[in-house]
Amino acid sequence: MLMRDFLTLTGSSLIAHRxxxxxxxxxxxxxxxxxxxxxxxxxxxxxxxxxxxxxxxTTIVSVSPGRTTTxxxxxxxxxxxxxxxxxxxxxxxxxxxxxxxxxxxxxxxEVEAGNRRRRxxxxxxxxxxxxxxxxxxxxxxFLPADDPTAPRAFAVLGSQLREELFGSRNPLGQRxxxxxxxxxxxxxxxxxxxxxxxxxxxxxxxxxxxxxELFNRESLFEIDVMYEEGVSADRVVAGxxxxxxxxxxxxxxxxxxxxxxxxxxxxxxxILTVAVGAIGGISLxxxxxxxVTIMTIAVNERTNEIGLLRAIGARRGQVLGLxxxxxxxxxxxxxxxxxxxxxxxxxxxxxLLPALPVHTPWLFVFVxxxxxxxxxxxxxxxxxxxxxxxxxxxxxxxE
Amino acid sequence: xISLEQIHRDFQVGDQxxxxxxxxxxxxxxxxxxxxxxxxxxxxxxxxxxxxLLDRATAGHYLLNGxxxxxxxDVEQAxxxxxxxxxxxxxxxxxxxxxxxxxxxxxxxxxxxxxxxRKARVAQTLQALxxxxxxxxxxxxxxGGQRQRVAIARATVTEPAVVLADEPTxxxxxxxxxxxxxxxxxxxxxxxxxxVVTHDAExxxxxxxxxxxxxxxxxxxxxxxxxx
Numbered sequence: 353m354l355m356r357d358f359l360t361l362t363g364s365s366l367i368a369h370r371x372x373x374x375x376x377x378x379x380x381x382x383x384x385x386x387x388x389x390x391x392x393x394x395x396x397x398x399x400x401x402x403x404x405x406x407x408x409x410t411t412i413v414s415v416s417p418g419r420t421t422t423x424x425x426x427x428x429x430x431x432x433x434x435x436x437x438x439x440x441x442x443x444x445x446x447x448x449x450x451x452x453x454x455x456x457x458x459x460x461x462e463v464e465a466g467n468r469r470r471r472x473x474x475x476x477x478x479x480x481x482x483x484x485x486x487x488x489x490x491x492x493x494f495l496p497a498d499d500p501t502a503p504r505a506f507a508v509l510g511s512q513l514r515e516e517l518f519g520s521r522n523p524l525g526q527r528x529x530x531x532x533x534x535x536x537x538x539x540x541x542x543x544x545x546x547x548x549x550x551x552x553x554x555x556x557x558x559x560x561x562x563x564x565e566l567f568n569r570e571s572l573f574e575i576d577v578m579y580e581e582g583v584s585a586d587r588v589v590a591g592x593x594x595x596x597x598x599x600x601x602x603x604x605x606x607x608x609x610x611x612x613x614x615x616x617x618x619x620x621x622x623i624l625t626v627a628v629g630a631i632g633g634i635s636l637x638x639x640x641x642x643x644v645t646i647m648t649i650a651v652n653e654r655t656n657e658i659g660l661l662r663a664i665g666a667r668r669g670q671v672l673g674l675x676x677x678x679x680x681x682x683x684x685x686x687x688x689x690x691x692x693x694x695x696x697x698x699x700x701x702x703x704l705l706p707a708l709p710v711h712t713p714w715l716f717v718f719v720x721x722x723x724x725x726x727x728x729x730x731x732x733x734x735x736x737x738x739x740x741x742x743x744x745x746x747x748x749x750x751e
Numbered sequence: 752x753i754s755l756e757q758i759h760r761d762f763q764v765g766d767q768x769x770x771x772x773x774x775x776x777x778x779x780x781x782x783x784x785x786x787x788x789x790x791x792x793x794x795x796x797x798x799x800x801x802x803x804l805l806d807r808a809t810a811g812h813y814l815l816n817g818x819x820x821x822x823x824x825d826v827e828q829a830x831x832x833x834x835x836x837x838x839x840x841x842x843x844x845x846x847x848x849x850x851x852x853x854x855x856x857x858x859x860x861x862x863x864x865x866x867x868x869r870k871a872r873v874a875q876t877l878q879a880l881x882x883x884x885x886x887x888x889x890x891x892x893x894x895g896g897q898r899q900r901v902a903i904a905r906a907t908v909t910e911p912a913v914v915l916a917d918e919p920t921x922x923x924x925x926x927x928x929x930x931x932x933x934x935x936x937x938x939x940x941x942x943x944x945x946x947v948v949t950h951d952a953e954x955x956x957x958x959x960x961x962x963x964x965x966x967x968x969x970x971x972x973x974x975x976x977x978x979x
Contacts, residue, residue, distance in 0.1 A: 357860045368848035660844040663805055664858040664905065665833020667826050744805045748844065 353670055362677040365650070376639075376646045377686040380727065383636030384690025384720050385697065390632045391716055392698035394625030396709035401621060405614060408485045411451075411581055412610045413588050415444075415596070416574040419606060434600050435571030438500050438561055441478065443599060444577055447591045452480035452578040455500075457563040461531040463556055465517040472513055473555040474530060476563020482541075484578040487552075492524045492539030495559055503559035507535035510555035511543040530556060531566045585609040636723070639686065640731045647679050647735035658739050659747030672740035679732025680725055687724025691717055752912065752944065753779040753802060758811035760797055760967075771797040772808070773967035779960075781912065784939045785946045786958030794967040795948045796917055802946065803836050803915045804828045816912075833862050837906030837943075839935070841918035843898045845890040845905075851897075852877065852886040855904045862909070876908045880934065896927030903934055913944045920954060932957065 366373040417436045441455040457476035462469055479497040482489060490511065498504055507528060514523050523537045535558060544552040560572065579588045589607050596605055651658070658671055695712050702710040760772035771794045779785055787795045800806040801813065804820060813821045820831060832838075845854045852873050859869045877883050880900045890898055899919060906914055916935060920928030932947075932954055939945040949955050956975075963971045 353861055353863055354865070356866070361860070364848050364853075656844055657846055660840075660846070661857070661861070662829070663803070663832065663838045663844075665829050665861050665909075667829040669826075670829075670861060745800050748805075748840065 376642050376682050379639035379642035380683050380686025381689035383639040384687050385694035386635045387632035388694025389698050390628040392710050392712040394628045396711040398621040399711050400709035410610050411579050413577045414574045414608050416606050417571050441575045449580045449583045450577050452484035454478045454481045454484045454576045455560040455572045456574050459567040463530050465528040468517050475557045476560040488542035490540050490542040505535045506538045508539040508557040510553040512553035514540045585611045640727045643731035651735045651739045655747045655750040659744045662744035668740040672736045675736035675739045676732040680728035683724045683728025687721045752781040754814040756812040759809045761809045770967045782942050784959045786955040787948045787962045788955040789964035793964040795964050799915050799948050804832050835912050837911040837914040839906050839916040839919045841921040843902045850887045851901045855908050858909050876904045880904050895923050899931050916947045
């Protein structure tokens with residue numbers, strides 16, 4: 353049988369029963385739409401969360417003091433953790449692929465400007481912070497590359513803090529007090545918003561050495577190393593480990609790569625997407641049962657026709673193909689309609705609720721349509737096999 | 752051309768075995784006009800289905816044009832039915848959603864014939880049966896006689912060697928039935944072997960060879976006088 357004739361024959365029987373073909377198709381369409389809608393939202397959230405994490409760049413390795421592994425026995429004097437120092441950070445700058453190294457100290461202090469006071473976040477950082485974290489400066493400049501152990505008392509304001517302290521006045525060149533020490537403002541950061549609960553705008557940035565002094569700490573919170581793209585994270589980690597081991601004598605620090613974090617996060621979010629997709633899959637199952645039902649009815653109704661087709665020379669395989677074809681066309685049409693419905697609904701939701709991230713990868717679209725076709729095949733197999741297995745004489749005699 | 756040797760066909764009904772065909776030996780030459788008559792349950796339809804390769808013998812051999820078709824596979828039997836055999840049924844068995852032309856076209860579609868060639872054959876066959884103006888009507892828009900003519904067109908469009916008709920007039924009034932028989936006889940005059948199963952003696956007696964069956968056996972097999 354020619355392919356075109358096969359399709360025409362298949363189509364003719366589906367059109368002859370328009371209403372029920374439509375309803376069966378609708379069953380699959382609803383299922384596919386549910387899967388597409390839910391996975392689109394799942395994938396949107398996935399991308400949203402990852403974007404939040406990667407807005408500082410993906411080529412970042414952070415070093416924090418202390419080992420997070422558990423050791424047996426007493427920690428005693430061998431367990432003492434040497435602090436991560438500004439000098440460690442300087443040593444890491446000499447690694448060949450380190451593009452930016454940022455020592456970080458974080459704390460909370462009272463900031464006063466004129467007669468206004470505000471308790472706020474204080475970040476002690478290095479001069480390379482904007483480069484490492486992809487942050488922009490809206491006016492002035494960032495902290496200069498002074499001698500890192502004895503930097504000048506300069507401060508850079510986050511955008512919100514600037515607003516709080518100075519309103520519409522120009523803060524550049526003004527003096528502020530941070531924890532009792534006087535600093536001169538040399539720049540204001542562009543707004544970065546809240547990232548995973550940390551308000552980066554209600555913040556003041558000062559040199560790390562001065563923050564250590566301010567908070568009376570020995571050790572940095574962490575050192576962030578941003579490396580060149582294309583260099584493997586393993587090489588960077590190995591380089592950092594070697595440098596710090598040479599300085600500390602043993603591994604009393606922990607290295608976390610952005611890749612590791614993203615891998616863990618990504619796998620969690622993938623499970624989420626699969627889980628919501630599976631919930632949608634239940635309605636797809638119901639749609640598949642609809643196809644089995646309608647095809648079983650069709651085989652019963654058209655028993656005479658099956659007998660006739662066999663009498664005029666149809667092979668068992670051709671009868672099987674015709675009924676399978678009908679099931680697949682029903683499912684594939686349902687799949688297409690479901691795709692349009694699902695993706696359309698997802699986009700509409702996104703329009704109505706812009707906060708809800710929505711994303712439909714092309715791969716999902718093709719997979720969903722393929723799944724619909726496979727469902728059609730699976731649902732059609734039983735009825736079609738029954739049709740093909742009918743004895744022609746019996747089938748012709750059936751009423 | 753048709754040669755049956757010691758054909759048996761048994762059916763299992765409950766725990767009883769019914770001998771629908773019991774040791775049938777029959778030879779039919781090309782171009783013959785054969786009627787098969789007998790009371791219901793005599794095995795005449797079973798015999799026709801078996802000759803039409805819709806049914807398989809329990810035992811015995813069936814030679815069609817010298818070839819043993821008893822052992823053919825399902826696929827080969829389907830191809831043989833398609834090319835060599837035309838069926839005409841009592842209840843027409845037209846596909847309701849296809850037009851008359853669409854129904855006639857079906858065997859050619861199954862055979863995989865290209866569309867252009869098909870259209871020409873269908874048009875020619877419909878014209879031979881005076882159905883050209885009915886080509887695009889659905890079966891439910893046709894009279895019984897017209898429906899059976901469409902069925903005959905479908906049976907003959909593949910130019911088979913044999914046409915098997917099972918009670919072809921059973922659902923028709925006397926006049927339409929007569930027309931249908933005339934058409935079938937004209938096919939026979941063009942050389943097609945014609946076998947008609949009927950319980951109507953008037954129709955049965957028009958055949959040149961009359962087979963009477965009873966209880967799965969051939970009771971009589973008479974050749975009409977050469978009066979035609």
